[in-house]
Amino acid sequence: MKTKRFWGTILKKGDFLIFFLIATTVFFSAIGFYRAPLLAHTVTIYVDSQEYASYVVSEGIEQTVTVQTDFGYNQIKLQSKTVQITESDCANHDCIRMGTISQAGDILICLPHKLTVVLEGGDSVDAVSY
Amino acid sequence: MPSPTDKKVSKLTVRALCLAALFVLSWLEWMVPLGVPGVKFGFSNLVILVFLSLFGFWEALLMTGLKIILSAFLFQGFSSFLFTMAGSIASCISMAMIMPLYRKEKVSMAGVSAVGGFFHISLQYLMSTFVLKTTAVLGLYPMAAAVTLLTSVIIGCLADLLTKQLSKLR
Numbered sequence: 001m002k003t004k005r006f007w008g009t010i011l012k013k014g015d016f017l018i019f020f021l022i023a024t025t026v027f028f029s030a031i032g033f034y035r036a037p038l039l040a041h042t043v044t045i046y047v048d049s050q051e052y053a054s055y056v057v058s059e060g061i062e063q064t065v066t067v068q069t070d071f072g073y074n075q076i077k078l079q080s081k082t083v084q085i086t087e088s089d090c091a092n093h094d095c096i097r098m099g100t101i102s103q104a105g106d107i108l109i110c111l112p113h114k115l116t117v118v119l120e121g122g123d124s125v126d127a128v129s130y
Numbered sequence: 131m132p133s134p135t136d137k138k139v140s141k142l143t144v145r146a147l148c149l150a151a152l153f154v155l156s157w158l159e160w161m162v163p164l165g166v167p168g169v170k171f172g173f174s175n176l177v178i179l180v181f182l183s184l185f186g187f188w189e190a191l192l193m194t195g196l197k198i199i200l201s202a203f204l205f206q207g208f209s210s211f212l213f214t215m216a217g218s219i220a221s222c223i224s225m226a227m228i229m230p231l232y233r234k235e236k237v238s239m240a241g242v243s244a245v246g247g248f249f250h251i252s253l254q255y256l257m258s259t260f261v262l263k264t265t266a267v268l269g270l271y272p273m274a275a276a277v278t279l280l281t282s283v284i285i286g287c288l289a290d291l292l293t294k295q296l297s298k299l300r
């Protein structure tokens with residue numbers, strides 16, 4: 001076919017080496033980025049769909065946030081890269097059992113207290129879904 | 131026998147034409163949607179490539195620099211173009227480094243262009259993570275680099291053809 005001869009005359013051996021090197025870099029960066037957690041930069045706490053508080057994620061800073069609303073009491077602990085609900089006077093303690101969140105887009109929910117803790121990342125949340 | 135003045139003028143004209151082409155092309159680049167932020171089709175790379183092969187590194191670097199300055203005026207978004215500019219310079223330098231291989235017939239323009247495009251987009255993303263202080267942007271890098279590879283190969287092949295034609299003229 002005409003196309004094959006066309007490529008054949010232009011591309012040389014060195015080209016393929018270059019392509020290979022670049023492709024490898026892309027491949028490894030893809031693996032690296034899609035396995036590593038997406039860095040979140042803001043922790044936002046919503047109560048009843050309204051923003052209650054917002055905190056910037058920073059390394060080495062630990063904070064304990066107390067959320068006392070009409071709906072109930074929750075204690076949220078913010079550690080350098082993780083967030084978890086440590087105390088709650090809700091019936092199930094599902095929110096505490098949710099454990100820690102660390103990636104952008106992760107959330108913790110306490111349904112009876114209408115509490116949502118969201119980790120918001122720098123880019124659109126669905127950076128991974130192509 | 132062309133007089134020295136003739137040579138000077140023709141050189142100036144060539145440079146001016148080239149710059150004009152770069153100017154238009156860099157505008158055109160932004161018009162083409164490619165899906166991934168930061169990835170453009172690299173038409174201006176085509177001109178830089180040809181320039182590199184015909185006039186050498188410093189000339190090409192000069193052209194790149196001028197193109198960057200002009201683009202800054204055109205697009206008025208200086209801070210956002212900081213990354214692209216870094217990318218353009220890196221791309222020019224990296225392509226110039228590969229050029230000796232091209233001279234030795236080991237790579238074609240496609241390879242040179244691929245290298246240039248790769249360095250361009252890589253540095254662009256690197257710069258943006260430093261300036262914006264977020265690593266979230268890097269999530270898009272693999273896709274961007276992959277697309278850049280494809281586009282730069284196409285541009286490179288075109289450049290190859292162009293260079294062959296132009297060298298006949300000289």
